[in-house]
Structure formats: structure tokens, C-alpha cells
Amino acid sequence: MTITAPTAPEAVHVGADELPWADIGGGNKLRLLQIREKEGLWIVENIFQKGFDVQTHKHTGPVWGYTVSGAWKYKEYDYVNRAGSFLYEPAGSVHTLECIEDDTQVWFHMYGVNLNLDEEGNVASVSDGAGTLAAYTAMCEAQGLGTPNVVIGD
Ligand SMILES: [Fe+2]
Numbered sequence: 001m002t003i004t005a006p007t008a009p010e011a012v013h014v015g016a017d018e019l020p021w022a023d024i025g026g027g028n029k030l031r032l033l034q035i036r037e038k039e040g041l042w043i044v045e046n047i048f049q050k051g052f053d054v055q056t057h058k059h060t061g062p063v064w065g066y067t068v069s070g071a072w073k074y075k076e077y078d079y080v081n082r083a084g085s086f087l088y089e090p091a092g093s094v095h096t097l098e099c100i101e102d103d104t105q106v107w108f109h110m111y112g113v114n115l116n117l118d119e120e121g122n123v124a125s126v127s128d129g130a131g132t133l134a135a136y137t138a139m140c141e142a143q144g145l146g147t148p149n150v151v152i153g154d
Pocket residue numbers: 057059063089095
């Protein structure tokens with residue numbers, strides 16, 4: 001039996017300095033590593049400063065988070081994510097991110113969308129991969145970082 005090499009997909013490598021960090025305000029940063037819109041996949045990396053909050057949100061799909069440096073938590077829980085922490089967020093989970101140390105770097109691998117909730121629990125807005133790609137690209141271009149070479153698939 002022969003395995004035909006031309007049909008084998010190739011791995012895609014992105015070096016640490018090959019995707020720019022877009023400034024999202026207050027020294028907080030974002031980069032979008034990959035999006036596969038039909039699968040609902042989007043993978044982002046953030047650098048947050050102490051005091052940065054992410055609006056309370058509900059995930060429609062599962063999320064995996066890995067913390068590279070610093071410290072952050074969800075206001076609803078006592079545990080703290082630090083360097084090396086692994087976090088699994090099931091579909092349907094609801095929480096409010098709070099950064100508690102400067103230069104906190106964290107990576108999120110998400111499926112589905114984030115339903116951003118107001119204080120009454122109503123959906124105020126939706127965050128997804130396609131919207132994040134558009135926003136990230138626009139911020140990079142506006143900030144003189146060029147057009148980012150995000151890994152984009154179906
Ligand atoms: Fe989340």
C-alpha cells in the first residue's frame with residue numbers, strides 16, 4: 001500500500017513574531033491566530049493589563065484557555081489562572097473576565113460565539129470569529145502594523 005504524499009495536508013507554522021499585537025486600548029492587546037468560520041473556530045491571544053474586564057458572556061460552544069503569564073480570574077469563581085493554567089469552558093458557561101496582574105498573556109481556542117450579556121442577562125452584543133477578524137485586521141492596518149496573516153480556513 002502506498003500513501004500518496006501530495007494529498008497529505010501540511011502543518012501551518014506561525015512564528016511568535018509573525019502576527020502583530022493590535023492595541024485595543026489601555027495597553028491591552030489582541031491577536032487572532034486562526035479562524036475557520038464554517039466550523040465556528042476562532043483562536044485568539046490577548047495581553048491584558050491589571051483592571052481590564054471582559055463583559056459577562058455566555059459561550060455557545062466549548063472554549064479552551066491557556067495562560068502564558070500574569071494572572072486573571074472570572075469574577076464568579078475563586079480560582080486564579082496563572083502561567084501554565086489550563087481552563088476548559090463548556091458550551092453554555094457564563095462568566096466575567098477580570099485581569100489582576102499586568103502583562104497577563106492568555107490564549108483562547110473557541111468554538112461558536114460569545115453572547116455578551118447586560119446586567120439583566122439580556123444579550124447586548126455578539127462576538128464571533130468573523131467579527132474579530134474584521135476588527136483585528138482594521139486595527140492592525142490603522143495602527144501601521146500591516147495586514148495580519150491570520151490562518152484562515154473554511
Ligand atoms: Fe469565556
